[in-house]
Amino acid sequence: MTASAERASGRPPGPKPSLKGSAARGSILADRAATAVLWGTGVLVLAILGGIIVHFAVAAWGVVSPSFIVGDPSDTELGGILPVLWNSIYMLGLTMFIAVPVGILGGIYMAEYAGENRVTSAIRFAEEAISSVPSIVVGLFGLILFVDNFRWGFTALSGALALTFFNLPLMTRLAEQALRAVPQDERSASLALGATKWQTIRHVVLPLAIPGLITGVILTAGRVFGEAAVLLFTSGIGTPPHYDFTDFDLGNPASPWSPLRPATTLSVYIWKLNSEGLGVFKNQIVDGSAAILISMVLTFNLGARFLGRLLSRRLTAA
Amino acid sequence: MAQMTAAYPARGLRARPSLTERTDLPQRVVFAAAASMIFIVALLLAFIAWQGVQLFVKDGVPVGQILSPTWQPDSTSPDVSFGLLPFIAGTVFVTVVALLISTPVSVGLALFLSEVAPRWARAIVQPALEIFVGIPSVVWGWLGITILVPFLSDTFHGDIALGLPIVGTVATIPGFLTGFSWLAGSLVLSIMIVPTITSVSYDAFRAVPQELRTGSLALGTTRWQTIRHVLIPSALTGVLTAVVLGMTRAAGEALAVQMVIGNSPSMPAAITQPVTTLTSQITLDMGNTVFGEPWQDALWTMSLVLLLMSITSVVLVRLINKRRMGA
Numbered sequence: 001m002t003a004s005a006e007r008a009s010g011r012p013p014g015p016k017p018s019l020k021g022s023a024a025r026g027s028i029l030a031d032r033a034a035t036a037v038l039w040g041t042g043v044l045v046l047a048i049l050g051g052i053i054v055h056f057a058v059a060a061w062g063v064v065s066p067s068f069i070v071g072d073p074s075d076t077e078l079g080g081i082l083p084v085l086w087n088s089i090y091m092l093g094l095t096m097f098i099a100v101p102v103g104i105l106g107g108i109y110m111a112e113y114a115g116e117n118r119v120t121s122a123i124r125f126a127e128e129a130i131s132s133v134p135s136i137v138v139g140l141f142g143l144i145l146f147v148d149n150f151r152w153g154f155t156a157l158s159g160a161l162a163l164t165f166f167n168l169p170l171m172t173r174l175a176e177q178a179l180r181a182v183p184q185d186e187r188s189a190s191l192a193l194g195a196t197k198w199q200t201i202r203h204v205v206l207p208l209a210i211p212g213l214i215t216g217v218i219l220t221a222g223r224v225f226g227e228a229a230v231l232l233f234t235s236g237i238g239t240p241p242h243y244d245f246t247d248f249d250l251g252n253p254a255s256p257w258s259p260l261r262p263a264t265t266l267s268v269y270i271w272k273l274n275s276e277g278l279g280v281f282k283n284q285i286v287d288g289s290a291a292i293l294i295s296m297v298l299t300f301n302l303g304a305r306f307l308g309r310l311l312s313r314r315l316t317a318a
Numbered sequence: 319m320a321q322m323t324a325a326y327p328a329r330g331l332r333a334r335p336s337l338t339e340r341t342d343l344p345q346r347v348v349f350a351a352a353a354s355m356i357f358i359v360a361l362l363l364a365f366i367a368w369q370g371v372q373l374f375v376k377d378g379v380p381v382g383q384i385l386s387p388t389w390q391p392d393s394t395s396p397d398v399s400f401g402l403l404p405f406i407a408g409t410v411f412v413t414v415v416a417l418l419i420s421t422p423v424s425v426g427l428a429l430f431l432s433e434v435a436p437r438w439a440r441a442i443v444q445p446a447l448e449i450f451v452g453i454p455s456v457v458w459g460w461l462g463i464t465i466l467v468p469f470l471s472d473t474f475h476g477d478i479a480l481g482l483p484i485v486g487t488v489a490t491i492p493g494f495l496t497g498f499s500w501l502a503g504s505l506v507l508s509i510m511i512v513p514t515i516t517s518v519s520y521d522a523f524r525a526v527p528q529e530l531r532t533g534s535l536a537l538g539t540t541r542w543q544t545i546r547h548v549l550i551p552s553a554l555t556g557v558l559t560a561v562v563l564g565m566t567r568a569a570g571e572a573l574a575v576q577m578v579i580g581n582s583p584s585m586p587a588a589i590t591q592p593v594t595t596l597t598s599q600i601t602l603d604m605g606n607t608v609f610g611e612p613w614q615d616a617l618w619t620m621s622l623v624l625l626l627m628s629i630t631s632v633v634l635v636r637l638i639n640k641r642r643m644g645a
Contacts, residue, residue: 045443
């Protein structure tokens with residue numbers, strides 16, 4: 001073993017510890033064993049993730065095809081998942097439309113304005129509290145507030161608002177982190193030029209935080225996209241009908257563009273198929289849908305990483 | 319506000335501050351956005367609490383009855399009983415076993431990432447963990463159904479004898495009949511909470527000052543001795559926080575657990591048998607009950623119990639961290 005390798009392994013450089021004493025030998029053996037076990041945990045995680053990806057690639061083989069993606073669900077044949085996939089994307093869009101602006105504004109407050117006082121600590125407590133409330137309870141809250149009290153019924157809007165409630169703390173925290181990562185010097189320089197605090201935030205801090213903000217948005221999107229428990233009792237679990245995508249009348253509950261219609265998403269659809277357990281093709285449909293969910297999650301993650309890196313390189317080079 | 323004044327000297331250079339500045343409009347807007355979370359929590363607490371007490375207020379069920387082990391919510395049956403104990407016990411037991419499995423692995427993984435892994439290994443494992451977080455819970459549940467449940471049922475179908483050397487068989491537990499079981503639920507959860515426990519304990523290990531490591535190594539200890547006697551003790555509160563957060567996540571998870579747990583509303587008997595939890599019973603029954611009937615009111619009471627559990631854990635995390643700050 002070379003000296004540098006020894007240092008890399010965390011052992012002090014210099015003469016090797018004596019192997020003569022059995023206590024020393026025991027502790028060195030224990031150290032090696034521990035190192036092996038710790039490496040094992042890393043390998044285990046990769047093996048599980050790899051196994052999952054391979055499993056779904058195999059399970060979805062022969063199921064996922066263009067006609068599966070653009071077809072309508074069917075009781076008698078394999079059919080497709082277009083309406084539920086559309087609903088997942090639609091719900092994601094609607095939720096992010098509300099959650100991103102509010103989350104970023106909230107993040108601005110927490111990063112730029114919040115002082116060390118009771119209000120700030122109350123906001124932090126609320127942030128932690130919502131993050132730890134079970135998603136099914138947030139769904140029930142949406143049920144009682146939007147579906148029952150507001151008499152909206154099971155609608156995309158009820159679901160999107162419940163999802164916003166659930167994910168707002170995450171979006172706010174990620175936005176706060178992105179803004180805090182902007183060096184203080186940038187702010188001082190801008191203020192020294194006579195810019196007001198808000199001008200500094202708008203024209204200096206926010207642009208510099210864009211890579212972090214985008215990563216935050218995509219990470220939140222990944223969580224919104226797969227969420228099901230919040231939506232079971234807010235946006236409905238019925239199998240959607242055939243959608244006419246040329247119907248842009250937002251007030252018409254039959255239009256796939258309307259927020260005031262039930263919107264069963266892909267995740268909810270998987271849960272529903274599994275609990276009802278009907279249909280010859282149930283397993284294939286669930287495997288195919290799960291494979292599509294997983295690949296979307298992978299895309300979100302890799303996309304966030306890639307976009308964040310690309311943008312930060314652009315911005316720092318400029 | 320103190321920070322705002324830093325910007326004000328600029329005012330002197332202008333003819334007149336704009337309306338936005340005079341009214342502090344941006345600050346008001348961003349404050350409203352952040353404070354909306356307080357509003358949401360208050361509203362959520364109020365609504366769930368109100369719905370949760372209807373079982374006692376409107377339906378006249380004595381509060382003590384929820385601690386009974388008998389769940390017989392059907393109003394046509396002669397002995398109606400709203401005992402929530404099976405669900406509370408199920409949630410606690412399933413969560414505890416999940417933590418017992420997940421904590422050693424996750425803390426080991428955090429130690430691997432912070433102390434052992436070379437840069438390239440970290441660059442692979444950390445993104446992998448992020449993908450874990452993103453995998454939807456229905457997908458975990460489906461994996462449980464298609465892989466774990468058949469495996470358990472095929473492999474351990476008969477009675478399982480727990481033996482000790484010399485003493486012989488100590489106890490036998492019935493085998494998995496269907497595979498849908500307490501253990502299946504705990505195993506699925508234990509994987510789902512790995513990223514939570516790992517990332518929080520990783521932060522705790524990273525926060526240990528480098529001097530403690532070098533100091534210990536300079537005394538001639540091995541890396542493992544340093545980890546055991548220096549790192550783990552100094553990061554203990556952080557690891558504890560991680561475990562509490564993992565526990566919160568596990569206890570609140572609904573769909574994945576409901577899919578593999580068998581949903582039998584009786585007291586948990588053996589780890590190989592079906593049980594149920596608060597979240598899975600709510601998931602199953604909410605759609606099949608009528609608003610305002612005692613059965614559904616009992617489900618709202620369950621969600622109030624869940625809410626109180628999660629608020630307790632937030633307070634617990636705060637207390638743990640306060641102790642760390644104080645020490």
